[in-house]
Amino acid sequence: MDKLETLTAFSALSQETRLDVFRLLIAAGDQGMLAGEIAQALDVRQNTMSANLSVLLAAGLVRKSREGRAIRYCANTEGLRGMLGFLLRDCCGGRPELCEPLIEDITCSC
Amino acid sequence: MDKLETLTAFSALSQETRLDVFRLLIAAGDQGMLAGEIAQALDVRQNTMSANLSVLLAAGLVRKSREGRAIRYCANTEGLRGMLGFLLRDCCGGRPELCEPLIEDITCSC
DNA sequence: CAAACAATTCAATAATTCATGATATATGGA
């Protein structure tokens, strides 16, 4: 993850609806949610939600897959991990081996 | 850390100069850096840097302390921790005890 | 193939954010 990707990810999460979506998808776990379900759960219009989901997708924070005529979205913990990795890369006096294991663990494949 | 604070923190880190500053301060560790040093290191005008430092301060991501006529800024890992905590609060099917220890550890008091 | 449904894209407006120049505040030293 480079600086631009990290900025894009932070920018994506700095908007209320998108933060709500990401947290919802984190809570939903591996099975994710359909776009329509997400819009309904958060009481946001369909096209607004679609635009916000595209932003999260472009930021690498969610993944999508078609399911019949609906589209399923899942949180992409890989993206979150990359973001934290870039942010904290030099946090231990340039010895990343001290922090990287924690960053690996935090993204909850638990 | 509530939703508004989290949004403020993400917003603060979604701007290139501020992301650079935060990473610089993370790397600088406990001793932090003077406002002028930061501006010089990143080649940013004094008033622009001051405005950006205020944003980081308001977001709880840095702390400041006066030192003679200069002002020293340090990364505030507490703020980062809160942000991640809010983001991942429900990541383990509502069993925070699975993730919170990791979130505690990640902010590198190492 | 046509109708219904799910989601996306487009164009336009409204709101927010950013850097800048000028000015102001605060501290230390002569």
Place this chain on the structure above:
DNA sequence: TCCATATATCATGAATTATTGAATTGTTTG
């Protein structure tokens, strides 16, 4: 007190971002 240094604030204009209504694409069912 007067000046120099270090940082912060203010007002402005330029650029970016968000939401909306309307139109469009892709999918399933009859």
